[in-house]
Amino acid sequence: MKRLKALVITAFALLSTASYADNDTNGKQMKIKANDKDICVAFFSPDIVRVTKTPEGSTAKGKKSEVVTMVPKDDFNVDIQSGTSSIRMKSKDLVVTVDRRTGLVSFASTSGKQLLKEKDINFEMRNEGSDKGRYVVTHSYLLDKDEAIYGLGTVQDGKLNRRGLTKTIEQSNLEDFQNVIQSVKGWGIYWDNYSRAHFEDNAQAMTFRAEVGDQADYYFMYGKTADGVNRCMRQLSGDVPMFPLWTYGFWQCRERYKSQQELLEVVDKYRKLQVPLDGIIQDWQYWGSNYTWNAMDFIAESFPNGKQMIDSVHKQNAHIMISIWASFGPQTQQYAKLKEKGLLYDFETWPQSGLSHIWPPRMDYPSGVKVYDAFSPVARQIYWDHLKRLFDYGIDAWWMDSTDPDFFNATKENYEQKGAMGSWRSVRNLFPLATVKGIYEKQRKASEEKRVFIMTRSAFAGQQHYGSGLWSGDVASTWDMLRKQVPAGLNYTMTGCPNFNTDIGGFFCGSYNTRGTGSAPLNKQYQELYVRWMQYGLFCPVFRSHGADAPREIYQFGKKGEPVYDAIEKTIRLRYRLIPYLYSTAWQVTSAGESYLRALHYDFASDRRTWDMADEFMFGRSILATPVLHAQYTEEKIFKEDAMSGWEKKELKDEKIKELKCDFTSGKTVTKYLPKGADWFDFNTEKRYRGGRDVTVATRLDLTTMFVKAGSILPLAPVMQYATEKKWDNLDIVVYPGSDASFTLYEDEGDNYNYERGAYTTIVMKWNDRKRTLTVESRKGQFPGMLQGRKFNVRVAGTEAVKTIDYNGTSVSVTM
Structure with a gap:
């Protein structure tokens, strides 16, 4: 036994090799060779452990994580026992066992509860291309048969539990990925790889397969609860800075305000109608043509004085957010500087054509727009140097569009393109973090007087630390898509990123324009969908109406005294009533690692019915959000639309259908589940109900269905x-x-x-x-x-x- 201890001590003396020098934990790690692999297990804290595995003899050196910012703690103890068949490492929270023969790692609580086991790991050498000499890395884990898992990203499949999911992990317009999974058993893993990858869970195992990697590298977190796992993830990758108070009000937007005058008229009309409003958003093309795409200045003829417009918004006690992109047109100053330094990717992105008024794109008039290399510090500085012009004008917030970014000709050759951090394939999913982080850091350096507020279409792990929130992309205006937003937002939250929102009413509503262009707000089918989407959006950290095909301002839906207008106004007013609760919750998110959107198992994990409930959630600690997600007054309009087909303007005939006869003032009922473990008050009637059962309550179009927990x-x-x-x-x-x-x-x-x-x-x-x-x-x-x-x-x-x-x-x- 003394000899074994001596061997372990000798092994520890060798741990500060180049690969792990940045993560030296003063003896709280072990390094062995097993099954032709070099393995290191390092405790960062009593409940966070990093595991790395590399093919034995590989010359690949461990790289500093682009996501993990945590410095390993030193104020705790790890007991290490080395046996002939395994090595056991124990902190006050966690027991980690490494099999000496297979090198497989398993995790358990100190009370003996089995948490997670590795099943297999495989390295396949890449023999050609930009990533020659690196590996395809496949890593599998064993889960309990009935174990529910969550996270990964905003998969638009309408499901909460990720069991049985097969998915390509690649950032896109509608789906985004963070490589974080957590279990109802209270553990989580962050799989630290940035390449295009694949995830699959089946009866045999849960597997990650990265197309490029130098090693298998992941962090095991034992938070004990969903809140605890989120806290661990933020401890690893950064806390959540506070957004300004005004961001929690109502935001109005459309695709797009086509002139300075049009935008100002909207703000002015809201003020005259006395409908609450805190933000207005200017979408794309304030810069003119597609050839000057993302020039970051008001050079379109219809925006003659951008600073004056911004000042006018501020005089109305409102704030303004503006669209910026990760790409530049060939006639912009940014493009010229980036091209000169070789900091542009050469693949097709949005917009593909230089002719903005024609759809589908005229490819014989290519736009020449290129994505910048956000991984380059030089490129990020050029980006900010030009963006600062808008910041100096007084712009309050950034709408960072296409941060996925759009990547249309996804050929093998284009995945091979190299940038500042290697091939496009190897860093594909990290792009949104790199570009958002660049803006956050530059703005904070420029001024501490205005909090950074970024809304972005894509996100990677750790992005919560950089003043940003995700919106779910160009979603279609359907009831099915509304229902899918609920689990998408909850799973995004369970990657440690709390700020999620969605285009209220859906982005593409053209299929409701049955009385001419822009007529959707007068179509009762769309009116009902929009109101119910707004009542869901009430519970998102950012409360924002936006979309194409028809304007969405409240007065487009009618006038005061009419049921649809009144329902919209009532929802907006309720949001403002809740702001002290919401802003106080924001502080708990920042200071205590909590979440706005809480899947029901956060607080009611002993109630197994909550494990896969995708249509209800807690909004903060007290409010049970139970939005109405099915049509009650009209029929659901069924159509399929994606992020490209939605741009096709359809010729629609006036549809004389039943919806014209519906009465939005009539009462309806809805059945909702109240979690076991608490009593609940209907927010609208204040009637008290016992938890652990379905209840049927009265509702109307203008009622947001919600409950408040007793206590x-x-x-x-x-x-x-x-x-x-x-x-x-x-x-x-x-x-x-x-x-x-x-x-x-x-x-x-x-x-x-x-x-x-x-x-x-x-x-x-x-x-x-x-x-x-x-x-x-x-x-x-x-x-x-x-x-x-x-x-x-x-x-x-x-x-x-x-x-x-x-x-x-x-x-x-x-x-x-």
Whole structure:
């Protein structure tokens, strides 16, 4: 035994080789050779372990991860026991066992619960092309027969549980991948590879197969819960910075505002109608023709003074986001500089033709647009140097489109193209992280006064750290696609990335234009779909209406006093009522590793029915979102549309169909499941229900179906025209009894990064259910301009009596 310990000590002395020097954990790792492979297992923390495997004798050197930013901790112990058949490593949370003969690794909790086992690993040498000498890496794991798994990315298949999934992992318009899987058993893995890959789960194994790799490299995380796995992933790859307060209001957009005047008229009309609005988005072609694609300046004739337009938006107390791309037209300044330095990829991307007014694209007039090499620091600097012009004009946020990027002629030769980090094939999926990270870092260096807010069409693991949120691409305007957004957003969240949103109403609605171009908002079939999509969008971190084929502003759907208009306005107003809850939840996302969109097993894993529930979720800790996802007043319009076919303008005839006779004011019912383990209050009626069963509740077109968990405290703001119009000096506090409750109200300056230096306040509210007493504890922290005094109007759900608390920052209680 002494000899074995001596051998282990000798092995540890050799661990700081070049391959692992960056990850030296001061003895909390082991390195062996087994089954013709060099294997290293390293504890980064008691619940995070890195495993690398390389073919024995390979000259490939381990590279610094482009995703993992974590420095291994040193404030914990690992007990290592070396036997003749295996090596056992144990922290306070995790037991890792390595088979000396096979080199296979297994993971268990310290209580003996088996978590995950490797099944097989295979390296196939690539013998030709740009990646010659590297490997195709195949890695398989064994799962329990009934084990539910989640994550991977925004697969648009309508399923929550990833068991049985076979998928090519390659970023695209509609689907994005993060290489993160987590289990209902409380473990997760991040598979650190950036190439085009394949995922398959079947009865034999769960397998990743990367087309290019130097080694097998993954991180095992034992978070114990879904929240815990997300925390581990963010610990590995970076936390989530706060978005500005105004980002949580309502955003209006269309494809596209064709002039400066058109955009300003929309903001002006919202203000005159007194419909709340915080953001307006300018989509593409403000730069003119496709040959000047993404010039990052207002050079189109219809945008004569971009800075003046931005100033006008700000004077209306709104903010503006603008479309920017990962590609440039041949007549732009950026293109010339990038081409000179060899920093452009030579494959077809969007737009393919230089003639923007013709579809399908006229390929005899190629656009010449090229994607830039976002992996190059020089290219990223050129990108920002030109983007800063828009930033200096006063643009508030970036809509980074085609960050996948669009890649149309996906030939073998084009996958072979080389950039700053190697072949396109080898870094294909990392592109969105590289380009988003570049903007985040440059803007933060330029100014700390405005928080970075990026909306991007694609994402890779770790992207949560760079001020960005994903939207789900150019989705079709169908009920089926609406239903698919729910599990897509939940699975994206379970990769550690919390910020997800979708085009409210779907991007392509042309099949509803039955009364001429742009008439979809007058088609009852589309009206019902749009309202229900908006009621789902209410629960997304970014609440944004957008799409092609027809404008989506509220007044396109009718006028005040009409059922569709009123339903839309009511949903927008409810969003603003919820902003104190939402912004406080944002702080929990930033400070405590939590999530906005919570699959039901986050909080109710003991209820097996929640494991694959793809149509409900928790919105923060208290609200059960149960959106209506099927047509109730009209018939579902069935059509198939993808990201390219949707651009084909169809000649549609006026359809005299049943939908013209529907009555949107009539009452309907909907059946929803209430998770076991809590009682629930219908938000609209405040009727209390026992959990663990289906309930049928009344609804209408203008009602957002949702429940609040018993044992919750919900702060509600007065309705505002924009998120910062009114200070939170007169909040309604609704207590949902049934058990003790706690809520932390978070406030800061609303923008800038002073909160990172402690400039914020928290007010903890606690409900004692037995005593029916609410205690508002003393305020902690401070920031410039904070409220010194305020009123809290307290009410218990299901009752009408209100008691008002005058609060000056010191603890106060009220008994209801």
